[in-house]
Amino acid sequence: MLPPRREGERSWRRTLGAYVALTKPRVIELLLVTTVPTMILAERGLPSLWLILATLVGGALGAGSANVLNCYLDRDIDSVMGRTKRRPLVTGELTPRQALVFGLVLGVVSIAWFAVVVNVASALLLLGAILIYVVGYTMILKRRTSQNIVWGGAAGCMPVLIGWSAVTGGLDWAALVLFGVIFLWTPPHYWPLSMRFKDDYAAAGVPMLPVVAGERRVAGEMLAYAVAMVACTFALVPVAGMGWVYIGASAVAGVWFVGSCIRLYRIAVDPERRGVASRGPAMKVFHGSITYLTIVFAAVAVDPFLPW
Template sequence: MSSLGLSGGVSESTAGDWLALLKPRVVVLVVFTGWAGLLAAPGHLHPVLAFTAVLCIAVGAGACGAINMWYDRDIDAVMRRTARRPIPSGRIGAGEALGFGIALAAASVLLMWLATNVVAALILAISIGFYVVIYTMWLKRRTPQNIVIGGAAGAFPPLIGWAAVTGGIDWLPVLMFAIVFMWTPPHFWALSLWTHGDYEKAGVPMLPVSAGARSTRWHIMVYTLLLVPVTVAPWALGMSSRIYGVPAALAGAWFIWDAWRVLRDQQDSAGVSLTKDAPAKKLFRYSLYHLAILFTAFIVDAFVG
């Protein structure tokens, strides 16, 4: 391995390479929704234990990233977006990454149990297993609906945060789970509209690869129309006040408008964009803000509402 330009064939990873295995950008999102679940829950958790609970959520998500990179190292090597990751570029061995991931996963679950309770630890373990086995190993390479079901894996953190405080589950965290679950498909399908070449090369049946761009645009629109009622459900069902409900409704209307723009983008007969997917890129960026708005509103509502 001479990926580092060392003539002696020695490959030395940096601390940054090990950090990259944890997919830090995904972890940020997971930590945020986990915090929201924790802060919105009734009751009090000592700040040290709350910090530990969120740390465990972050480390568990990072462990999923490391195991995912171990399993997907073959397709990562052929996709431009992922070819420079530590395993395909030879800076970290596949076995090392797997061991690192398993150790972090086990440590995060045990520490969660030690610091909070068995329910939170159990949900964390289920979420790790779901992401690794159900999404990465089973669905991702087999079905264009991979993102739809796999989205559940990223939806667990609010449940875990809630359970860390209360030791149980209630309807509000279930709705938080449903929001992230329904939000994931339009978010990733928007991304896949302009990155589908990579997925095609790697043989991953993302929707634009298997069903085409036009069908993907319709899927984004339909899932957005399903998402928005779910986002306002906590307000409609009286679980949160207008402090959450009004921003959620406005942010949802904006999401629908952006999805409509993706559907009506200038395109050829196959539905391929003639504008370099500018509306899809806008929707992808906005969807991140959308989730941030919703979960910030949950937190504010819990303290003020």
């Protein structure tokens, strides 16, 4: 048996870990991957390290707030889904009241941080992102429509607008193009995960597209979004004057990712492979989507430093 001091230390660490888990750190990490490259493009070079740090800190707090409030509102869904049943509100490590207070405090602090340390425009965009995710997606769309992730996914596009406005104090067509890239990326990123866990979503009564539609339609729509997404990446070339590094990286990554969506579609339409697409092949597209977005935004970050 552990001495009282060791037990107290272990309990404190578990509680802290539970609070951190509510913020969904891996989701935050993906959102921040798009912020710094956008800031570099807006600056056409490296912004001040202080501004980058301030934007990342405020963005992480804001995204954490939205994720915590999502966990609070969706705790009934999380309790019946295998993928989410170990979240702190389901296991009882934290109470709903603790989560609600934590989420609201994070939100207020993040918006105030942006308003004071960065600029008011970025603070208002962050407020909009939180409202889109918590109210628009979680409270209104998620349980009502199979297109929930399409429109609710706009919240995940907001970091590029926030990053751009942090540097310039406003928005530009290039920022809107990057917003469009992530908006079109979201369905072929999230629907493969929904295909893999469609039984969980069905049990929870969440009408994700893979729950209410067959694999053929889901894979077909994913492919359409992927093609539109790649086309949108090339719109950045004339709008932001991107060079050959960005063009080459976007082309190669785009062909590769669209090819993975085509392979998934072929499996989905093959009657002899019914049900196969929602397992391994879907998860390959899911993980591939993360790699794709990382490559494109890495190219966005590198391109402004090159002479062509």
